[in-house]
Amino acid sequence: MTTTVTMREQMISTVSDLFASDERLALVLAEISRDLFKDVLQRYPQRAVNVGIMEQTMIGVAAGLALEGFIPVAHSITPFLVERPFEQLKDDFCYQRLGGNFISTGGSYDYSTEGMTHHGPGDVQILRSLPGMQIVVPGNASEFDRLFREAYANGAPTYYRMSVNENRDEQPVSFGKLSVIRSGSRATVIAVGPMLDRVLAATENMDVTILYCTTVVPFDRDTLRAHTVSSDIVVVEPYYEGVLVPEISAALEDRPTRIKSIGMPHKVLSHYGTPEQHDAALDLDVPGIHNRISAFLGI
Incomplete structure (x- = not known):
């Protein structure tokens, strides 16, 4: 099947759909995609929050939600989700063995003209060093939807790497399998x-x-x-x-x-x-x- 939407568009749709059916799901933003998630933020204010440009706080709040039994989703541009709050990912999630979902956008150099501060080629390399961190790299929007639905509630900290570049056709992928x-x-x-x-x-x-x-x-x-x-x-x-x-x-x-x-x-x-x-x-x-x-x- 050929996909017709971008990964980011599919991510908004998938998370929004799951929000309506799974009351355990929570969303924490740090400004990025705030407008895209406007409906979720307005409809579910008790479990959807935008903390502003404070990425470390975003991860800390997500960990607090996980401790209260929620399944948090944190989302931002790749370097702001992975490298800036790396210690919080390590200490708050991996060391505490908490489940959560971290969805980046702009992998490697999608934000090419913004320079290296907005590039994210090292995300998978450094996250692989964290014990218990799972890493998912879908090839297109449909695969993101399939993999996220399969793994979002599995109790592990899981990183999803979205990118502008996508494969034309969806493959019959399954979490953890080649x-x-x-x-x-x-x-x-x-x-x-x-x-x-x-x-x-x-x-x-x-x-x-x-x-x-x-x-x-x-x-x-x-x-x-x-x-x-x-x-x-x-x-x-x-x-x-x-x-x-x-x-x-x-x-x-x-x-x-x-x-x-x-x-x-x-x-x-x-x-x-x-x-x-x-x-x-x-x-x-x-x-x-x-x-x-x-x-x-x-x-």
């Missing part, structure tokens, strides 16, 4: 979230297995083991490259492997441009991904 998109014999390529369409185009004439990952943590090691066809593994990620390498290595620790990670490089982007221009400059567009996989495989 999807097998295509089978081949030369290598196994793991495409994370919105990178799937690019990976499919880049490997169109390659004899490779394509696995699709929308749950980064917990990572589905069993499916990877079952569909690893050679010692060559490629992972294409929409954030800082290398995040999934430890998981892949652990899953295949009894087998000789070569792993190529393709994602955003660890460097400061000092030039301004559109997300598409950044993709091209960083070899994260279809030609760039094709060339990097070809070079790694020697084909």
Whole structure:
């Protein structure tokens, strides 16, 4: 099925719909998307609040709601949701073993012309360091809806990474599972979230297995083991490259492997441009991904 709305639009619709059916759900905002959630804020003032531009307070209030039996949703731009209140995520949620949902918008460089202060390429890397934190990277709006409904009430702190870039078609994804998109014999390529369409185009004439990952943590090691066809593994990620390498290595620790990670490089982007221009400059567009996989495989 081809999606017709953006992830952000779907997020508003999904959370609003669940608010009407699940009285345990609570919403905490820090200005971002305040107007988009206007109806929820007005209809449910006892469990929906905008605290203003105070992201640390947003997470603290969400933790207080969780302690009272609510299932909180906190939402903001990626660096303001993850990096600014990182200590609150760690102390208030992960260390207290509280459940909650943290939904970002603007992953990597969606806010490209705002500069690095508004970029968020390091979100998955740093959140992966927190014990108990689950990380979901949907590929389009429909997948966000499916994954959020499946996991929002599972009692764990869970991060959902939304982005402007989306795959055209919805895949039959399930929380915590890799999807097998295509089978081949030369290598196994793991495409994370919105990178799937690019990976499919880049490997169109390659004899490779394509696995699709929308749950980064917990990572589905069993499916990877079952569909690893050679010692060559490629992972294409929409954030800082290398995040999934430890998981892949652990899953295949009894087998000789070569792993190529393709994602955003660890460097400061000092030039301004559109997300598409950044993709091209960083070899994260279809030609760039094709060339990097070809070079790694020697084909």
